[in-house]
Amino acid sequence: MIIKIDSRSAQPIYEQLRDQIVYGIANARLVPGEPLPSVRRLAADLGINFHTVSKAYALLCDDGYIAIDRRKGAIVLQAEGGQNFVPKLTAQLEFCAAQAVCHQMTLDEFLHHCRACYAAQKGEKAL
Amino acid sequence: MIIKIDSRSAQPIYEQLRDQIVYGIANARLVPGEPLPSVRRLAADLGINFHTVSKAYALLCDDGYIAIDRRKGAIVLQAEGGQNFVPKLTAQLEFCAAQAVCHQMTLDEFLHHCRACYAAQKGEKAL
Amino acid sequence: MIIKIDSRSAQPIYEQLRDQIVYGIANARLVPGEPLPSVRRLAADLGINFHTVSKAYALLCDDGYIAIDRRKGAIVLQAEGGQNFVPKLTAQLEFCAAQAVCHQMTLDEFLHHCRACYAAQKGEKAL
Amino acid sequence: MIIKIDSRSAQPIYEQLRDQIVYGIANARLVPGEPLPSVRRLAADLGINFHTVSKAYALLCDDGYIAIDRRKGAIVLQAEGGQNFVPKLTAQLEFCAAQAVCHQMTLDEFLHHCRACYAAQKGEKAL
DNA sequence: GTGGTCTAGACCACA
DNA sequence: GTGGTCTAGACCACG
Numbered sequence: 001m002i003i004k005i006d007s008r009s010a011q012p013i014y015e016q017l018r019d020q021i022v023y024g025i026a027n028a029r030l031v032p033g034e035p036l037p038s039v040r041r042l043a044a045d046l047g048i049n050f051h052t053v054s055k056a057y058a059l060l061c062d063d064g065y066i067a068i069d070r071r072k073g074a075i076v077l078q079a080e081g082g083q084n085f086v087p088k089l090t091a092q093l094e095f096c097a098a099q100a101v102c103h104q105m106t107l108d109e110f111l112h113h114c115r116a117c118y119a120a121q122k123g124e125k126a127l
Numbered sequence: 128m129i130i131k132i133d134s135r136s137a138q139p140i141y142e143q144l145r146d147q148i149v150y151g152i153a154n155a156r157l158v159p160g161e162p163l164p165s166v167r168r169l170a171a172d173l174g175i176n177f178h179t180v181s182k183a184y185a186l187l188c189d190d191g192y193i194a195i196d197r198r199k200g201a202i203v204l205q206a207e208g209g210q211n212f213v214p215k216l217t218a219q220l221e222f223c224a225a226q227a228v229c230h231q232m233t234l235d236e237f238l239h240h241c242r243a244c245y246a247a248q249k250g251e252k253a254l
Numbered sequence: 255m256i257i258k259i260d261s262r263s264a265q266p267i268y269e270q271l272r273d274q275i276v277y278g279i280a281n282a283r284l285v286p287g288e289p290l291p292s293v294r295r296l297a298a299d300l301g302i303n304f305h306t307v308s309k310a311y312a313l314l315c316d317d318g319y320i321a322i323d324r325r326k327g328a329i330v331l332q333a334e335g336g337q338n339f340v341p342k343l344t345a346q347l348e349f350c351a352a353q354a355v356c357h358q359m360t361l362d363e364f365l366h367h368c369r370a371c372y373a374a375q376k377g378e379k380a381l
Numbered sequence: 382m383i384i385k386i387d388s389r390s391a392q393p394i395y396e397q398l399r400d401q402i403v404y405g406i407a408n409a410r411l412v413p414g415e416p417l418p419s420v421r422r423l424a425a426d427l428g429i430n431f432h433t434v435s436k437a438y439a440l441l442c443d444d445g446y447i448a449i450d451r452r453k454g455a456i457v458l459q460a461e462g463g464q465n466f467v468p469k470l471t472a473q474l475e476f477c478a479a480q481a482v483c484h485q486m487t488l489d490e491f492l493h494h495c496r497a498c499y500a501a502q503k504g505e506k507a508l
Numbered sequence: 509g510t511g512g513t514c515t516a517g518a519c520c521a522c523a
Numbered sequence: 524g525t526g527g528t529c530t531a532g533a534c535c536a537c538g
Contacts, residue, residue, distance in 0.1 A: 019222060019225075022222070022225050022226060022229060023222075023225050025225075025229045026224070026225035026226075026228040026229050027225075027228075065229060078231075079229045079230045079231075080230070081230050081231070081232075082230075085226075085230055086240075089223060089226055089227065089240065090240060090243075090244060092219065092222070092223050093223055093240055093241055093244040094150075094244045094247060094248060095146060095149070095150075095219070096216060096219050096220055096223065096244070097153070097241070097244040097245040097247070097248040097249075098149050098150050098152075098153035098154075098248045099149060099153070099212075099216055100216065100245065100248075101153040101154075101245070101248045101249050102149060102152045102153050102192060102206045103206045103207070103208050103209075103212055104205075104206075104208070105208075107242065107245050107246075107249075110241065110245050111238055111241055111242060111245075113213075113216065113217060113220055114220055114224070114237065114238055114241040115234065115238060116217075117217060117220040117221045117223070117224040118224040118227065118228070118234050118237050118238075119234075120221060120224070121221060121224040121225045121227075121228045122224075122228050122234070
């Protein structure tokens with residue numbers, strides 16, 4: 001799986017990394033049980049500091065996307081609907097919805113975008 | 128309209144402010160044409176520095192939510208579907224969708240959440 | 255002659271006023287000898303403070319575009335190539351040129367724009 | 382590259398800074414890929430506050446002249462003909478042209494000045 | 509060491 | 524009285 005980092009982005013590199021790994025899991029380029037590269041290996045590949053990779057892995061670990069094993073390194077998990085997943089997602093969606101409402105987007109238009117985004121991630125055709 | 132700032136949050140104060148004003152516009156507690164408090168006034172009310180408020184207003188201005196009027200101060204605008212609004216929104220929704228997919232959420236479940244969030248912002252009942 | 259003021263612009267109102275009067279003289283909607291409205295009259299028409307109009311007139315007077323007579327009010331002059339007109343114009347053109355060069359604009363392209371802008375002001379067809 | 386700030390000018394320092402950097406890029410004293418001094422370094426060199434430099438850099442970043450790179454600091458970009466570059470330039474040129482017309486300058490004279498300014502920036506001989 | 513955030517306070521331009 | 528500019532200094536996030 002290819003990861004692209006934009007060091008000019010306003011978004012911190014560790015967040016970019018986390019996001020891309022989440023995207024990778026979503027569209028099955030990364031599957032549960034699969035090992036992730038070691039912190040130092042990935043850092044070297046991307047030309048970034050290994051602390052940065054470490055921070056990204058820690059975030060993913062906190063949210064249940066991966067497990068970090070001292071011996072086996074990081075492996076992808078089957079994410080469970082963890083304790084605070086739905087509230088977190090809802091907060092993000094509410095802000096999206098608020099922006100949509102401000103821009104006069106109707107419910108149907110909004111749902112259309114939501115559906116398209118879901119399909120894009122799932123890698124399937126929108127129904 | 129009541130604005131709450133959490134100075135202990137990791138999210139910058141000026142972003143919290145911007146978000147809350149966007150929420151306020153979405154659910155019509157702030158209506159187009161309405162003037163916002165002056166930067167110094169709002170800063171005093173919130174117990175923060177006026178530069179911080181000014182930065183929030185600048186962000187809102189850039190995104191077309193408000194206008195800084197030389198004579199009337201900041202006023203709420205009817206946000207137009209500005210040049211890069213849809214791409215921005217899509218990026219946010221895609222990350223939401225990716226997280227949902229990772230957590231085995233089906234399209235219907237995801238859309239259910241989206242619908243609920245839209246209704247919550249619009250201040251109407253979900254259909 | 256119709257003057258439009260945008261109080262939401264970042265540009266001060268008195269500069270907008272001055273600019274529009276210069277445009278008016280350039281394309282002959284205002285001709286030498288013609289009287290301008292009184293400061294208070296124009297301020298009332300535009301719904302702005304008369305100090306603002308006064309400042310705009312002062313700028314125009316400094317640059318030789320108008321004369322302010324205590325009795326007759328402001329009248330349009332035939333602008334002479336005053337002492338510091340060319341240097342002022344050159345400074346502005348140099349900054350334009352610098353931006354053009356930065357954006358890879360060739361000399362021909364730049365001159366094409368210059369010619370078009372001149373023609374637009376003169377109200378004639380570009381040669 | 383030498384930068385001179387006139388703290389007594391009516392023009393804000395951050396704009397003076399921005400302008401001089403644009404001039405520097407135009408005449409190749411600053412080349413794409415080249416790193417700019419850090420905000421604090423340049424501020425110290427110029428004897429001004431680093432916030433002021435930061436604002437200048439932010440403006441340049443918005444207009445595509447430089448990029449703020451998380452790892453390398455600010456670096457000069459090859460400015461692309463961004464979305465609103467031509468309209469911005471045209472507005473400036475139109476005001477120049479209007480002033481020229483007011484002062485009886487002919488099209489040929491005007492273009493002569495434009496050509497000279499372009500050549501001065503490009504650092505080449507006028508044709 | 510870099511830029512970003514926040515605070516505090518002074519001064520000015522604008523209207 | 525409004526926002527904009529500039530300064531000064533502290534603290535933090537990032538890499």
